[in-house]
Amino acid sequence: MWPAMITFEHVTKRYPDGTVAVEDLDLVCPTGQITVFVGPSGCGKTTSLRMINRLLEPTEGRILVDGNDVRERDASVLRRDMGYVIQQAGLFPHRTVLDNVATVPMLLGVSRKEARRSAAEQLERVGLVPELGKRYPYQLSGGQQQRVGVARALAADPPIMLMDEPFSAVDPVVRGDLQREFLRLQDDIGKTIVFVTHDVDEAVKLGDQIAVFATGGHLVQVDTPERLLAAPANEFVADFLGGDRGIRRLTFLASDRVGLDESDVVDSTVAPGLLEALGDAGRDWALLVGADRHAVGWVPTSGVPAAAAARPVERTFNPAADSLRVALDSALLSPAGRAVAVDDDGRVLGTAAHADILRAVTDEVARSQRVEAAS
Amino acid sequence: MNILSGIFDWLTSADNWSGAGGIPQRMLEHLTYSVVALALAAVIALPLGLWIGHTGRLAFLVVNLSNAARALPTVGVLILAVALVGIGFTPVLLALVALAVPPILVNTYEGVRSVDPTVPAAAKGMGMRGPQILLRAEVPVALPAILLGLRTAAVQTISTATIAALVSLGGLGRFVFDGLARSEYDQVAGGAVLVAALAIAAEGLFTLLMITLVSPGVRRRST
Amino acid sequence: MNWEWVTGHLPLIGQLLGEHVFLSVLPVVIGLAVSLPLGIVCSRYPALYGPVLLLTSVLYAVPSLALFVFLLGVTGLHTTTVVIPLALYTLSVLVRNVVDGMRSVPDAVRDAAVGMGFGPLRRLVQVELPIAVPLIMAGTRVATVSNISMVSIGALLGFGGLGQLFTTYGIQLNFFLTAILTGVVLTVALAVAADTIIVGIQRLLTPWAPRGAGR
The missing domain is CATH 3.40.50.300 (P-loop containing nucleotide triphosphate hydrolases)
Structure with a gap:
């Protein structure tokens, strides 16, 4: 051609x-x-x-x-x-x-x-x-x-x-x-x-x-x-x-610089004490994952981490591919107010709060302005 | 050219315009046959076409019958009617009505049927009943097609009414058949020209009706 | 109904039927051959269409018997006396349908054809005419059926195919019912057969048309 x-x-x-x-x-x-x-x-x-x-x-x-x-x-x-x-x-x-x-x-x-x-x-x-x-x-x-x-x-x-x-x-x-x-x-x-x-x-x-x-x-x-x-x-x-x-x-704006937290990602073998500690730290929800680390849903930290009680994860974002718009959307759709980050195979990498995403927005906008000024 | 001048002479000769068997009388007879036949055909075909178009019932049967009826040889129908009921106005009327019904019926049916289905649906939604839907919503939209059917029927009826003379009745056909019998071709052609003029006048009348009766909102590029 | 007369006159009836077919089909062929180019030109140059339409409307309004008789003075007693008027009627029906057919080509299709690199002639032959076929065939049906009905009028001049059964064998045999009925029935049957054949041809030519299109 x-x-x-x-x-x-x-x-x-x-x-x-x-x-x-x-x-x-x-x-x-x-x-x-x-x-x-x-x-x-x-x-x-x-x-x-x-x-x-x-x-x-x-x-x-x-x-x-x-x-x-x-x-x-x-x-x-x-x-x-x-x-x-x-x-x-x-x-x-x-x-x-x-x-x-x-x-x-x-x-x-x-x-x-x-x-x-x-x-x-x-x-x-x-x-x-x-x-x-x-x-x-x-x-x-x-x-x-x-x-x-x-x-x-x-x-x-x-x-x-x-x-x-x-x-x-x-x-x-x-x-x-x-x-x-x-x-x-x-x-x-x-x-x-x-x-x-x-x-x-x-x-x-x-x-x-x-x-x-x-x-x-x-x-x-x-x-x-x-x-x-x-x-x-x-x-x-x-x-x-x-x-x-x-x-x-x-x-x-890329979402790869969003700070992720793994502490609220739990599986069914989690000790009840850990959930309680999360609750004490102000986290009402924890993300339950399966043995393959795929997300099952959000479970309240005040109860039993059972899949039956889980609230579904409606949207996840992949920091390697998705924009901050997807990340923000994921956070807004979650009962916990936290976005769920996954890798290319759908395995959970961690979660991020609105505030974490907005901080990344500020950084990315500043960066893109620097790039623009330099070019 | 001498054909044309012959026709002209015949048409302008004062003798032909007066008395029994003169042009005015023949034209009046011709118009009477045509108008009576067209009116009778409209009385039969319009309600039937509207009903079939509105309800969709019997459509297949009626449309196919009408199309077959279009193939009826009018001369044959006329002579057949004479053979059955004898010489008179009735066989002529029968033949002309058989000629005029199919175009009116088929066009009316097609016109109502091809109304955008959202129009009657909206009319129904606004609370109109069956006859109201038909008369206030469907007929106005189908009017160009209906008038086209009437126009075709009128032109064909007028031009075919000529054959009334074949079975000893009057009308402009008299000039044609008498002229043929006496080999007076000026008279034959003059009579034909008068028939054509009547038919074209009818065509003009219906075109005028279309312009005045059809809402500008539904007027199509029909002529 | 005198069946003996019918069976005794089969060769005659066959000959009249053949004449009838010839007298009604030939005008359709001539009418098509003239109205196709005329309609195509009219659809390309709309300014021309108005006058052509006026002329054909006027032609259509002239009684067939009058045209027959008028031509009698020009051509003498001859089959052309019947063929020419019928060809003119066919023409006046078909020109309209050819133009409508050309106009039925959607703008998007024409635009796509030009945009893909079709020249004018190729576009006409490969795109526009095939799409116009249903409407052209609809006009051909109407013209054929009405020709078959009108040929009978030629019988008044001695060239009427089955129409002879009304005049020569009907009127002159003191309104002989059997001959008249035979003529009427065969004429209608012929028209129905011709119509069916044309519909068949149309189905073959337009396998692409949604069912119910092109009545």
Whole structure:
């Protein structure tokens, strides 16, 4: 695969009636990364995307892919090198799922047999069973149709993927699944992806880089999600990001420096004296674990440490992988007010109180500011 | 071109516009046959179509019967009716009603059936009863389709009423058949032009009705 | 019902039936061949559709007998006298359905096709026309059935297939009921058979359509 960097140079799109959809856009979408275009409706994000594969032509300026103006190539040929996924999936109702996915390879001259073989692989890649390949689009759920849309865009292994609100038309639960799987897929394939959405949460979740557009086609800010949340360029961006900006920032702070306490982690063989001592120290709850050190639940220190009486652990956090947001959530969901830390195999490492987590937040914010100042 | 000038001469000759067997009388007869047949067909087909569309009962049977009825050769039906009841207005009426019922019935049924199901559901939720749901919620939304059915039936009835003359009745068909018998093609074509003009006028009338009766909220790109 | 007459005239009835099929199917073929390109052009250039629609509506309003007679003056007594008007009726029904069919292609599908690199011709042949098939076939059904019914009118000129059973063998034999009934029943049976065949073809062409689509 060849590198594929998309560059907008002074791109303006003006319609004959004088409306400006995009104004003087300068932007680089780096190779192998997800760049999210986000903004309210009418901000020119979709227009900008559609100029990359020449569904629209800029009025001024140019768009380069690896330094070459996209207008140097025949539009249809250019488009076959760019995966294209849209909100309503746009599957061909008259073709089977398998033939839908095989569309672009066949346009590129691959034999029908070969195209179908690779299409079957793509279906598997997006989490669909091969039997679905024989069905027609109307026989699929909305989420399945979107998966087929993604598989179809991937089929010819294009270096670039253009995705226009691909997950907006499905329900929130399915959307969450699709987003997670999409990120996992991108870890494998490392495409240069331009992703349009109006949903800030989706942008923060998926983007390596986020470009915020304002009404009238102005690009207001381009940054990593973390920096965008920490330092919005102006009031428009801050408003658009919404009220929980501070809390959402926790998503980008690592939880590996949270101080853990093992003293309240007990198993069924614990001596009654120890529980009493914990109670005397102001701990009303102890965390009961099984022989494999997996959490069983919270038990009151005033009673018997029996599994039957245990209150469930609703959420744990893994200091090696999860953010402080997960850690804080784990603490808030626990009757003891303490988060449960586990390792990759789910074994309990210890517990941490709200206060421990908030201390880690303070440290992490200070650290990230130091890093920023140094760079 | 001399066909056209022949028609023009025939249409503008004063003799043809007066007296018994003149154009005004034939046109009035023609309109009478058409309007009576259309009214009778509407009285049969509209309530039936609304009922089937609203309840969904008998739909399969009625729609298929109507489609088969569309294939009925009107000339055949007319002659058959004459063979059974004798010459008169009745066989003509029978043939024209058989022609007009299917389009009205099928369009009315399809129109009511294809109303977005949330519309009657909302009407029911607001406390409307069956007939109220039908008349206040479903019919207004189905009106474009219903009027389209009536328009098709009207155009076909008017243009087919020509054959009344085949069984010795009046109407504009007189000019066509008499002209054919006497090899006076100007008269034949002139009569045909008058029938076409009536049919087009009916088409225009129903288009006008569509514009005025159908709520702008449900008006589709129907013409 | 005089069954002896029927069995005695089987060769005649067969010949009239064959003529009827020819006179009603040929106009459908011609109508399709003209209305497909015309409808496609109209759907690409909506400004053209208004005038075309007006013209076809007017055509449809002209009584068939009038058209037959009018053409009699031009072509003389000939099968074309019946075929041309029926082809025009077919055309006026089908143009509308072809345009509706092209418009039934969802925007998202068209957008996806362009975005994947389909050129205009390939998009038309591989994407838009196949999706338009149910509506085009629905129009073909209507046109075929109404043609079969209208051919009989040609009998008044001597070219009417089964319609001859109403005129030559009906009226002229003093309203001979058996011949008239035979004509009516066979015409309806022919229409039902033709309709069934077209539905079958449509099912073959559109295995992808949800059941119940394309009435």
